[in-house]
Amino acid sequence: MNPKTSFCLQHCRCTKTAEKCASLDFASKEIAENAPEGTPLFEIPLTGNEIWxxxxxxxxxVDGKPLLKLQGYLKLLRSADKYEMVLNQPLDIESIYDSFRLILTALVLKLTCKLSYTSDLKTVEVFLVIKPINEFAPKFAENLKLNVPEDSKVGSEVFSRLPATDKDVNPSGRELARFQLWKYIPAAALDGIDYFAISDPQQGxxxxxxxxxxxxxxxxxxxMLYLNVSASDVHGITTFAVLTVQVDNVDDLPPEFYHPGCPQYISLSxxxxxxxxxxxxxxxxGPLNRLFPGRVQARDMDRLNVPIVYNLEETPGRGTEDFENFSINKTTGQIDIVSPFSHPQIIRLVLVREPVLHPCHDRAAAVVLLAFSF
Structure with a gap:
């Protein structure tokens, strides 16, 4: 045998024997979603000219178009004695969700090895788990405001869900865990914590x-009341915000007659x-100008300044003949005698009505006692 031929056969046989696809001693790996570009995931040792x-x-x-896009998040680099799988860009769960509407929890890496002297392939799968990191605190919407009519019933829901979000994408489910109310320290007199409660802490x-x-x-x-509200995520990170509650006045009270001696401010008690x-x-x-304790006046007890409409009504038990001797200005309340009386007597008149907004509460009455003498 030619010595050169013998050397070649021995050399090739030796090369084939040494070159093989390495066995991986792991089936899965884990990497944090915030791991930076260039982070190594694992290594594959080389024995010869095999190609991975x-x-x-x-x-x-993960399938379809997102699968092709995510391929570029990793890269397999070769050096003299090994292959190394590294991050080409962070596997950030939130940015991937924003891009693909995909909640990423894991990737399957299909690795193939081809020896230089054969067309056979060796395939290995590595399960890459993406570990979520709590990167963000809960966040409330800006300028939290709520209007509550004063006639709202106790026990009624005034806010179905406090507007808070958490940018962290939680693969296992809900990221926000709990809403709470706290004392409003800056102004205790304006604290609404006694008036409101969170009925569902999870929903807010x-x-x-x-x-x-x-x-x-x-x-x-x-x-105007203030609520110190908080939202906590599943990791216990808590954010606080102030919810401003404006109590809206509604027309639920009758008007009130008053005179100069009455308190300036309306008092229900x-x-x-x-x-x-x-x-x-x-x-x-002519006009009744000398009324005691003062001219006819009425005011809206709801402080809504709803216009008052004045009327005269007959006193129960009297005939209409006396009542027809009077008239009243519906806007000012000025009472006039339009037909004079010819003999002394005492007459009682009843006033007044507000525009009908709440029929049960639209009426106030006052007695006008008139004494006629010679």
Whole structure:
């Protein structure tokens, strides 16, 4: 045998014997979603001229176009004695979700090895787990405001869900875990914690637990209340915000007669009680200008400044003949005698009505006592 031929056969046989596809001593790897570009995942040792390649395999979550795009997040680098799988860009769960609407939990890496002297391929799968990292705190919407009508029923829901979000994508489910109310330290008198409660801590549902009567709150300047609310994620990171609650006045109270001696401010606990009196001469015709304790006046107890409409009504038990001797200005409340009386007597008149918004609460009455004399 030719010595050169013998050398070649021995050399080739030796090379074939030495070159082989390395066995991996792992089936899965884990990497944090915030691991930076260039982070090594694993190594594959080389024995000769074998060639390793990789592609992503489909999973239940990852397939189609996202699969092709995510291929570029990893790269397999070769050096003199090994292959190394490294991150080409971070596997950030949030940015991947924004790009593909895909909640990434894992990737399947299909590795193939080809020896230089054969067309046979060796295939190995590595399961790459993406570990989520709590990178963000919960965040409330800006300028939290809520309007609550004063006639809202205790126990009613006033906010179905507090507007908070958490940018962290939680593969296992909900990221926000709990909503709570806390004392509002800057102004205890304006703290709404006694009036509201969170009925569902997980959803952030807010309900009324104490009546918010506008007329009761107004004297204390507390028609605008503040709630110190918090949102916590599943990792315990908590964010606070202030929810401003404006108590809206509604027309749920009647008007009130008053005179100069009544308190300037309307009080539900101490309403102003008025009975008007006047003494006029028989045969007098004209306006009743000398009423005691003052001219006819009424005001809206709801502080809505709803226009007052004045009316005269017959006193029960009397005939219509006396009632027809009077007229009233529906806007000012000025009473006039339009037909004079010819003999002394005492007459009672009843006033007044507000425009019908809430029929059960639209009426106030006052007695006008008139004494006619010679």
């Amino acid at each position: 390649e990789y592609k992503l395999g489909p999973t239940e979550r 549902s807010l309900e009324l637990q104490k009546a918010v009567d506008y007329e009761t709150l107004h004297p204390a300047g507390a028609t 101490k309403p102003c009680v008025v009975a008007f009196e006047a003494e006029v001469f028989v045969n007098y015709q």
